Amino acid sequence: MSEYVVELKNITKRFPGVVALHNMQLAVKPGEIHGLIGENGAGKSTLIKVLTGVHMADEGEIYVNGEKRVFKNPNESAAAGIACVYQELNIEKLLSVTDNIFINKWLKKGALLDYDAMHKKAEEVMKSLGQDVDPRKAAGTLGMGVQQMIEIAKAVLIDAKMIIMDEPTSSLGEKEVEQLMKTCRELKDRGIGILFVSHKLEELFELCDRVTVIRDGEYIETRDIKDWTNDSLIASMVGRTLENQFPKEFGVKGDCMLKAENLEIGGVLHGVSFEAYGGQILGMSGLVGAGRTETVRAIFGADPLDGGKIYVKGKEVKIKSPKQAIAAGIALLTEDRKGSGLVLGESIRTNLIMSSFKKHSDGPFLNEKRIEETGQGHIESLRIKTPSIDEIVGQLSGGNQQKVVIGKWINSNADIYIFDEPTRGIDVGAKVEVYNVMNSLVKAGKCVIMISSEMPEILGMSDRVVVMRGGRVMATVDRDSKHFNQEDIMKAAWGGTLDD
């Protein structure tokens, strides 16, 4: 019998062009709550997916109770006793609690479902998790905390030896978090190992026995919780050396182009204020879910605001739709290129002019000659690799697709360019080209706002950085400030305060 309930040894997982996990180690003891933390993109999700059999590791071994196992699919992982409560719950809201718990594991009496037995069992399991609910009720009518318990009940019911909890507290209220922690401790007492993935340091310190830090797909270290401090955890998470892969050039700081004042979206943004200047790149840093995307979407009129004011070049503007935002001189490159940036089935030609039909038309008619001229101009200056301007955008590589979106927004001739994760999922060469576009924009006096979850990119390219957490601005750091370093920005992003 092994000391560990689940152990990963030298796991390597490659995706085309990237090594997501490299020689990853993880060992969870039975009856242990094991914290797992890392920056955005450190490989937490991939690690979870390897454990749950969604991805198969390319190299390395997985041991369950000392026995070597290979998971070809999620069913095999579940059969070995590994369960996962994902951040996005897998709850069928219209079905009853019982249905949700027993989905695909129905108790039967002959050919028919034995609901009496299932309801009874469901009630028992939920009660053992501290939830006194009627199992006949539709799951969607219950609170998020209870819905999460339904997921945990599923895990308990398949006799899970280890339960992975992925950001389990992110959508819970204070009371629900308390209940969850209580449940975790009870599961621990039953000898179940828990892998607790969280962005919240205070939770790790309150709950975990040991914490493992991973970074850039690699295992960094595991320590008992008493041997960790806030600072040592953060230092361990960011501790990489910055290479100079950023061709940063400086513009001349101009007037305030965009000012956001007390932006409010119920439950999402809480009084977000910041200023962005011409000739500068304003970086927006923070963890995934900090409210950065929500902020810029609201400014762009893509989602409604509940309160707050927006000033463009000193004048207050009321923006109700993207159309009005574009008229006010704002461009937004969204984080989801395929979902909301491009019409994949259309040509480069069409995608490039989507935000500037007027400029490319005479009356109602499109001026194909002008479209072709500006289009060819973008293909050359942005170095879009394509056989022709009529190539379908869906056929291009990620980097070239991103350049098409950038071209579309340059066509709109905006003053304020908001780039939401502009280099996500594109190769290094294309990244540099995107940075160069930003450089030339600020040199032309334009204002660039760049949301990025990659700390080196934020530090490499920004003139100022706004750090957000939980829908609030935690800090604003100038490039020449002493706080303009990974540790301090990371500290603010994880809820710490920076002195002056």
Place this chain on the structure above:
Amino acid sequence: MTKKKKSGSGFQLGTILALVIMCLFLAISNKNFYSYSNLMSILKQTAFNAFLAVGMLLCLITAGIDLSVGANAVFCACLMGALSKSGMSSGILLMIIGILAGGLVGFINGTLLTRLHLPHPFVSTLGMKNVLWGLALLVTGSQMINTFPASVQWLGLTTIVGFPVSFIVVIVLYIVMHVFLSKTALGRSIYCAGGNMEATRLSGINTANVLTFCYTMSGIMAALAGIVSVGRSGICNGANATQPYDTDAIAACIIGGASFTGGKGTMFGTMLGCLIISVLRNGFTLLSIDSAVQNIVLGLVIILAVLMDVIRAQMEAKRRRLAAGK
């Protein structure tokens, strides 16, 4: 666009071939098929569906659908009939009222979808179909009406050396719509909206207005089809609102290369689709095949056309996957 036409032309070549083969088959099996009068009668029959298909195509390109076009055409005819029976004798006025009514119905469909956020046009237009059926019976008192002035019947009835004027109007309309769809900003916006609604909205295009425009156009086209039907038959009959006119229009668009997932479809292809359907129906009549069998075959043709579209998309996706893997 050019590239798309290239990749789409293979499919349309197939459609043209299917039409030619059908015509050859019918010409061999029945010598009446190639008579001038029969060919002209096919064109006359095509006109009605061709009008409906224009509106249907616009809606299909936006990844929507308008199931009320047939009922709308019948309703507009009945409204004109009721007014003429109650003494309105100006044909021009009757037609203007009919077109306005059809357009209003389409506008309501579009508004329900975009401003009142009904989940899918299937819901609003299917409901509207029943509303229009009821209204058509209501305004006519469930009676057939045949008191249309000659000017209303002109479009559907007149021929020039046997060639139906209605089909000439269709040809002109299809050319105008082709230019509209391929050469204007609004036309291009319709394809963009159908290809990716969110990306189009975030590019500053008012997608709600674009969609409302398409459904309003669909209503106006239905009204024109209603006027053609009045000319052809001389009567209007509210009970016809339940006829599967919508299905014929959908079939024409899909056979012509439109897709339920939106972003695709051309006027030329739709014209081919309309011709295939009327040749098919004409052939059934010439060969005196039971109308029940007609319905079965037409239903199968629609399923086959969609199936071909699905298979084509799958093959394309596979080809892309393989190309990306290299």
